[in-house]
Amino acid sequence: MIRPWYPSFRSVSAAVAPATVERELDRAGGLVDPDQARAVRALCAPGGSVRAVLAPAGYGKTVMAHVAANCAAADGRPVLAVATTAKAVAELDSAGLAARTIAQFRLDASGTSLPAGTVVI
Numbered sequence: 001m002i003r004p005w006y007p008s009f010r011s012v013s014a015a016v017a018p019a020t021v022e023r024e025l026d027r028a029g030g031l032v033d034p035d036q037a038r039a040v041r042a043l044c045a046p047g048g049s050v051r052a053v054l055a056p057a058g059y060g061k062t063v064m065a066h067v068a069a070n071c072a073a074a075d076g077r078p079v080l081a082v083a084t085t086a087k088a089v090a091e092l093d094s095a096g097l098a099a100r101t102i103a104q105f106r107l108d109a110s111g112t113s114l115p116a117g118t119v120v121i
Contacts, residue, residue: 016044016075024071028063036064043068062095065121069097072119080105080114081121097121 021044025037032040039053055061069079081099083089092099099121100108114120 013046013049015046016071016077018044020044020074021071024067024074027070028067031060031063032067033060036060036067039064040068040071044071062091062097065092066095066097069119069121078115078118079121080118092121 021041025032025040035055036059043051043053053061053064065081069081073079081092081097082102082105083092083099084102086101089099089101
């Protein structure tokens, strides 16, 4: 089972429009099982601005992250995907989510800040 986790931070993010979330889940079709759909809805709901999804390997976290990123992008939010290793970046890329390593992002973003509302995956 995929379980979203919310640390207790003061910063709160606004919800992605529920109609947008449902449309993106419909577009994903059979790729998203009920647990993944619940996780996408939870990630797109209002709440803490830092969230994590915990599940064992093979539970579809990458597909779920891609659908959640599509929801955020469709709602007009900038989306940035990062991963710790080149292998993880390749996995995100193969799922259709353009990503880069955290080290590369750090080099690219040196001296700049992210636009307000950016969703980082």
